Amino acid sequence: MTESTISKSFKRNEDPRLLTGNGNYIDDIDFPGMLHVAIKRSDYAHARIKKIDTEEAKKIPGVVAVYTAEDLGDYWRPGPLQVPPPTAIKGSVFHARPLECIAKHKIRFSGEPVAVVVAESRYIAEDALDFIYLDVEPLQYVGELEKTLDPDAPLIHEDLESNLAADVVQEVGSWEKAAAEADVVIKKRIVTNHVAGAALENRGLIAVWDDNFKILNVWATTQGPIPMRNSIARYLGLMENQIRLMNPDIGGGFGPKIMSSQIDDVVVPWIAMKLKKPIKWVEDRRENFLGTTSERDQVHYAEIALKNDGTILGVKDVFYHNTGAYNPYGMTIPLNTQTHVISIYNIPNYYTQIKMVFTNQMVVTPVRGAGRSHGIFVMERLLDFAAKELGMDPVELRRKNILPPEKLPFRTGVIGQDFVENVLDSGNYPLALEKTVDAIEYEKFKKEIQPKLRAEGKNKGIGVIMFTEGTAVGPYEGAKVMVGVTGKVNIVCAYSNQGQGHYTTLAQIAANQLGVDIKDISVVIGDTGQWQWGVGAFASRGITLVGTAVHQASVKVREKALELASKLLNTPKDELEVADGVVRVADVPEHFISLGELAMRANPTRGTVEEGMEPGLEAASYYGPPHGATGYGCLGLILDIDPETAKVKIERLVITDDCGTNINPMIVDGQIHGGLQMGIGEAFYENLVYDDYGQLVTASFMDYLFPQATDMPEKFEIKHLVTPSPLNPLGIKGIGEAGAICVPACFMQALEDAFEGMDLDITQSFMGPSKLFHYVQKAKGA
Amino acid sequence: MKPAPFDYYAPTSLSEALDKLTELGYSGKVLAGGQSLIPAMNFRMARPTALVDLGKVKELSYIKPTADGGMAIGTMTRDSVVEEDLLVSERFPILVKTIKHIAHKQIRNRGTFGGAIAHADPAAQLPAAALLLDANLKVLSKAGERWVKAVDFFIGPFMTVLEPEELLAEVVLPPLAPRTGASYQQVSRQKGGYAQAAVISTVTLDGADRVKEARVALFSVGEYPLLASKPNQVLAGQVPTAEAIEEIAAYVAKNECDPGTDIHGTEEYRRNLVHVLVRRALTEAVQQAKK
Structure with missing residues (x-):
């Protein structure tokens, strides 16, 4: 038997191609006669459209067509709602206002599309945008979350009674009772920062209509090829198999690329069919900032009730969630927030209320972290405030309340983004805490090192926080595994790869059953012409769901190979082994038949077959978990702050994470690295800012700052625990978002710790240097 | 993010370039490395009618x-x-x-x-x-x-x-005088990013460690780079003390720069940075001069 290919750090199959410049990204695709689209976007944040004059734009040489919502006729319609609200939460309210591909009667955010230009080049198309004139009645901008529900607030959707998009209450136990029995109740207003999900590559879509065969070929950077294909089919009245939607190589996703029913997938295919020409739209960075989705903007009124000994009795959290101008993605984000607040500690009583509100801002949909980071931020901040109030060490307070391993699986009683009760499936939370505390030498730092530093006037602080990462939610994914006549293996699925390493990890899973070198396993991801079923890349679910489907399909293929080989080698199945590309008799290895030969034999072209026979060394499989698998971990930070300039240096970063079985530990570490970089961004660099008129001030990388590679700490110290999830045969949990979830809460704890004797009282997840400077000034009483 | 239409000229000699600039007058814009002009054109913030690219004028590179x-x-x-x-x-x-x-x-x-x-x-x-x-x-x-x-x-x-x-x-x-020390001080949000405040300084000492000349240039804190006058007024002819430097730094931050409030920093924070950076720059320049 060959060695297991699971839990090994194979170098990535895809890297030689990508690193030598042989990737094929959306903008690399070109066709003769291709026309280019540019989108006219509104400068107004809120306005009623009176007239859009496109006559002058149409006269520019090289412009082929200009379309507004009026020009789309009956084709124009909002939606569909991409994610419906759960029905399991009694009494919840949800006002669905899905996206409009182009604004027709009203503009609801600055950057909303109002017209498209089709021209011979993107240059000409952009030239024409200047000659499209908007005649509008400007309306008052609605942006401040807590004022959106004021009786005099202008209505963004005028058929609604208010700007309330959803109202959801969930309660476990009784907060009232907890508060009544508590020695201490702490209440804080906590704000999470508005950040972008800016990928290195922006979005793009190419549509080519084949009028002879009535086939629409689409290349798109979408994270959800099947839902996008289905949406296009529904709009255009085509059968699903008349559309072949393909992912080219994709340079990052981080969430916003999951969206469909936007102008690209609704209007660009329509233009391609109308003009019978290849049409390309590739988003530029400015459009990405203005028109693509973003996340994190919440305001929490959070309370925690404790006994004097630190025992938590309950938590109450009422929060505003900014959904932007529309709410096409249902309640995924705020539900994640609700589940993650109480996902680590014993909290017998919990009251949580979402007030999702419409604003005149870009649409909010999941960005890596997706609601989880907010929940963790709120809970961990509450614990820090409580520790201060009770005079306890923050780590001690966590130790006191953390869920012990014997309580897992733990049903939290809170319905989550997959519409079922959140269950913390497995793990050892206290062990993660202790591992990080030991590695970062918490006690030594607090008792020995920090007092010396303070005596020298240095400001260094330590933080330790816990987090969970709800991952791998349903409904399902599927895959097909096939052994070819060459003996090489091919995996097809309609997932989407933006850099996660599936060309390697899925191959590792199949190789483990089929005894083939992973380099001999090719993977097709996101081609609806090759595979029809699936949902998409979100919620850190790829390797768990697609990986499990690949595993199950590989088991079936292995079984098929053994059955056939058993007949051909005249040997019982249990005396055979699959290894090195052959099926052989275990005790007589020279007695073998190659997988390629078996593949030939499995597809007879003459003669007869047995009843029920399924041809080919091929099998498909589907997997859908009953609920998500929850990863978890503990982050420790030591920050060194220059008190004069408020510059912050990360001196040490220690993270312990448990995501179950690591298919490829190197790729797992890579996911943690990338996530941490986003988390550091959220805490110290990244901030989407709207001005008082709803204009996005940070619409370029000159103004929207993210941590570059050169701004990263020299080292991430990563520790692993491996508790296989009981939910799937390989024991996998997701890992895509851990790093992005945990940083801000830990960063703020460490900042507060660095300024001894000052009550910085940080209640927001973004603390750039200028802000920190003013917090310190305020705490000094200056 | 594509530039508006423009004419493009790539002269191969200095005299050809100067001819072209005279011919174009206000319509012409010189393109050197493009580090700043090209992004501004892609944002359509700059819309020159014609570019005169000096990339092929070899005689200007030495x-x-x-x-x-x-x-x-x-x-x-x-x-x-x-x-x-x-x-x-x-x-x-x-x-x-x-x-x-x-x-x-x-x-x-x-x-x-x-x-x-x-x-x-x-x-x-x-x-x-x-x-x-x-x-x-x-x-x-x-x-x-x-x-x-x-x-x-x-x-x-x-x-x-x-x-x-x-x-x-x-x-x-022009050459730096003997016994000249210098310092570069900057605070920026990202490495390689725009400074929120920055100071470059030189200090020249005489044989008795008295200041012959102290120069402090500030940037990113005004409409153009600024040369502060206070440092030389206070320090010329004096042995530089920490107290004198601190006084200068406070004065320059208050009176000799004009940082505004933007999304990355308030005016108060940025004046504080000038204060800190002028002090650090002069202190380091003096130390360097003594070496």
């Missing part, structure tokens, strides 16, 4: 020592070439240090020494370095040449005394 111990740098010399020049690092180590703070290596391979000065971005390093080092700027047009001191060159954000038919051809740096 570094030459001058007889008095200074340097003459041709306008098209790439930042990375100046950064790696041995004589520059010997005669003006502070210039090398300054250039290392310009964005990232790939950008310094494109950006040009004279281009950055002529572009006059108030947040750029090289205009401030020219001011600090009292550079003499050679300005050419078809009609002839004129020399402008750096202190007279900058008149506003992205504005200089250059006329449309003129180009900045050469930057001459």
Whole structure:
């Protein structure tokens, strides 16, 4: 038997191609006669459209067509709602206002599309945008979350009674009772920062209509090829198999690329069919900032009730969630927030209320972290405030309340983004805490090192926080595994790869059953012409769901190979082994038949077959978990702050994470690295800012700052625990978002710790240097 | 993010370039390395009718020592070439240090020494370095040449005394006096990013460690690079003390710069940075001078 290919750090199959410049990204695709689209976007944040004059734009040489919502006729319609609200939460309210591909009667955010230009080049198309004139009645901008529900607030959707998009209450136990029995109740207003999900590559879509065969070929950077294909089919009245939607190589996703029913997938295919020409739209960075989705903007009124000994009795959290101008993605984000607040500690009583509100801002949909980071931020901040109030060490307070391993699986009683009760499936939370505390030498730092530093006037602080990462939610994914006549293996699925390493990890899973070198396993991801079923890349679910489907399909293929080989080698199945590309008799290895030969034999072209026979060394499989698998971990930070300039240096970063079985530990570490970089961004660099008129001030990388590679700490110290999830045969949990979830809460704890004797009282997840400077000034009483 | 239409000229000699600039007048815009102009054009914030690309004018790219111990740098010399020049690092180590703070290596391979000065971005390093080092700027047009001191060159954000038919051809740096120390201090949000405040300073001492001259250039805290007057007023002829430096730093931060509030920092925070950075810059420059 060959060695297991699971839990090994194979170098990535895809890297030689990508690193030598042989990737094929959306903008690399070109066709003769291709026309280019540019989108006219509104400068107004809120306005009623009176007239859009496109006559002058149409006269520019090289412009082929200009379309507004009026020009789309009956084709124009909002939606569909991409994610419906759960029905399991009694009494919840949800006002669905899905996206409009182009604004027709009203503009609801600055950057909303109002017209498209089709021209011979993107240059000409952009030239024409200047000659499209908007005649509008400007309306008052609605942006401040807590004022959106004021009786005099202008209505963004005028058929609604208010700007309330959803109202959801969930309660476990009784907060009232907890508060009544508590020695201490702490209440804080906590704000999470508005950040972008800016990928290195922006979005793009190419549509080519084949009028002879009535086939629409689409290349798109979408994270959800099947839902996008289905949406296009529904709009255009085509059968699903008349559309072949393909992912080219994709340079990052981080969430916003999951969206469909936007102008690209609704209007660009329509233009391609109308003009019978290849049409390309590739988003530029400015459009990405203005028109693509973003996340994190919440305001929490959070309370925690404790006994004097630190025992938590309950938590109450009422929060505003900014959904932007529309709410096409249902309640995924705020539900994640609700589940993650109480996902680590014993909290017998919990009251949580979402007030999702419409604003005149870009649409909010999941960005890596997706609601989880907010929940963790709120809970961990509450614990820090409580520790201060009770005079306890923050780590001690966590130790006191953390869920012990014997309580897992733990049903939290809170319905989550997959519409079922959140269950913390497995793990050892206290062990993660202790591992990080030991590695970062918490006690030594607090008792020995920090007092010396303070005596020298240095400001260094330590933080330790816990987090969970709800991952791998349903409904399902599927895959097909096939052994070819060459003996090489091919995996097809309609997932989407933006850099996660599936060309390697899925191959590792199949190789483990089929005894083939992973380099001999090719993977097709996101081609609806090759595979029809699936949902998409979100919620850190790829390797768990697609990986499990690949595993199950590989088991079936292995079984098929053994059955056939058993007949051909005249040997019982249990005396055979699959290894090195052959099926052989275990005790007589020279007695073998190659997988390629078996593949030939499995597809007879003459003669007869047995009843029920399924041809080919091929099998498909589907997997859908009953609920998500929850990863978890503990982050420790030591920050060194220059008190004069408020510059912050990360001196040490220690993270312990448990995501179950690591298919490829190197790729797992890579996911943690990338996530941490986003988390550091959220805490110290990244901030989407709207001005008082709803204009996005940070619409370029000159103004929207993210941590570059050169701004990263020299080292991430990563520790692993491996508790296989009981939910799937390989024991996998997701890992895509851990790093992005945990940083801000830990960063703020460490900042507060660095300024001894000052009550910085940080209640927001973004603390750039200028802000920190003013917090310190305020705490000094200056 | 594609530029508006423009005409493009790529002269291969200086005289051809000057002819073209005269012909185009206000319609023409010089393209050097494109570090700043190209992004501005892609945002359609800059919409020049015609570009005159100096990329093929080889005679504008050189570094030459001058007889008095200074340097003459041709306008098209790439930042990375100046950064790696041995004589520059010997005669003006502070210039090398300054250039290392310009964005990232790939950008310094494109950006040009004279281009950055002529572009006059108030947040750029090289205009401030020219001011600090009292550079003499050679300005050419078809009609002839004129020399402008750096202190007279900058008149506003992205504005200089250059006329449309003129180009900045050469930057001459006079030699640094013996016993001159220098310091570069900057606070920026990202490495290689725009400074929220930055200070470059030189201090020259006499044999008795008294200050002969103290120069402090500030950038990113006003409409163009600023040369503070207080440091030399207070320190000239004096042995520099920590108290005197602190007093200067506080004064300069309060009176000799004009940082506004933007999304990355309040005016108060940025004045505080000037205070801290002027103090650190003068202190380090004095230490360096003593070495």
